[in-house]
Amino acid sequence: MRTDSGPRRSAAGRPAGPQPAKRQAILEAAVAVFLREGYTRASVDVIADEARVSKQTVYNHFGDKERLFIAAVEEERERVAAGFAAGSPDAPGPDAPGPDGTEPDGTEPGEAYDDGDARTALIHFGHRVLAVLLDERASALRRLVIAEVARHPSLRPACAEGEPQRLVTHLAELLGRRTARGELTVPEPATAARQFVALIVQQGLYQSMYGTCPLADAQATAVCESAADLLVRAYRP
Amino acid sequence: MRTDSGPRRSAAGRPAGPQPAKRQAILEAAVAVFLREGYTRASVDVIADEARVSKQTVYNHFGDKERLFIAAVEEERERVAAGFAAGSPDAPGPDAPGPDGTEPDGTEPGEAYDDGDARTALIHFGHRVLAVLLDERASALRRLVIAEVARHPSLRPACAEGEPQRLVTHLAELLGRRTARGELTVPEPATAARQFVALIVQQGLYQSMYGTCPLADAQATAVCESAADLLVRAYRP
DNA sequence: TAATTGGACTGGACGGGCTAGTCCATTGCA
């Protein structure tokens, strides 16, 4: 019996079905616990406690541990995707103590990186990709999905291609524009984009998977610069 | 009570300590079950059954589920490393129904790929790397370690860098030789090698992690060829 | 050769602990 932040008033006094606020609290707790413990070790009781909700309420809302799990992964996936769409790794969430100085300028979401020379634009793009992909929660989600996808096939489709595919598309457009401008000569922008993303992402993903140190800034810069150098060198006009 | 393959006679009539054959059987069963089920779901009883051994024997040999797990991962890791060292994904094992025609010629283990032009050599190398890295058991081991490394930190060091590092070293030497021969101009072979491996490996690893289709031959060829093209284009003399 | 010894192994039972999911009497907003 808590008395803090009353859950029952959902803004406008609606007739109140199964309280969406509760549902959200459960989802967030579920995300936290599943990311922390994995599917099997996560206990529904702990999730209920952490959501400040009775276990029965959990079952009323989701019916099943499995379905709760799927919903939690979906939830977190959307959160990550939103952060990605915003071009910034820290989406609206209770975490993210403050914007660290990785991105001083206020570049807009889907910005085109069309200022400066190609090398600079590529490096800039690379840093953005790394910031989004190596966000700690995104990494934890990735590890969780990899661990469980074999036993919960419904986790597969969205994540398997979604993440990188949009990056590749954006970058291909960038390369196309640079080619049109005569600054580069990229015969197959789609392929080149896929390759650049692979160059940027591989080491960081590897380290985030195995929980090694999360890719120091110096490493990230080296990766981005050498990848940009390779592309510029290959596709100089 | 089984009567098959008498376990007690270990070649020469040794005084018989804790039977190594049993230990090996347990390890192999443990590898199979852990790869199949993951750490938490794997049950010691099932492992014992699968090893045709009493549960007590398992505890006599390994003492603990945790230690059995570590030993099993180590075992499988060595198996994979051996397969890698042999340059062929299928090491001595009961599986591998037959050598499929991916590697018609009998190239030796640490061969130098010095025949043909650079592009061909790179493509050849890339295919080799993919064959080793995407071997089904190696992939399953990777997924298992990723899933459990957070809770069993002793799994980390060997695998985190071991696998790709040796590939990179080999390739750097190849690039150095080609540069010395005047066929390419690679200013930093180590960096270029790391980049090439990233290009080759990224997509396949991604698919093997998420259990998508295991990278069709056509895809593999496309990846290898475009990666080789990129390097040759960037480093043409 | 025959009996004995001792260690590895078996198989089945069991304690203690944890978990998914259900049930229900009660509470407290709207």
Add this chain to the structure above:
DNA sequence: TGCAATGGACTAGCCCGTCCAGTCCAATTA
């Protein structure tokens, strides 16, 4: 008053790790 939510008890089940009576066998002893 009605409906969501509560919380705690409860069932049924799985699993780790231990225990133990008994088997099997190589080496040793008589």
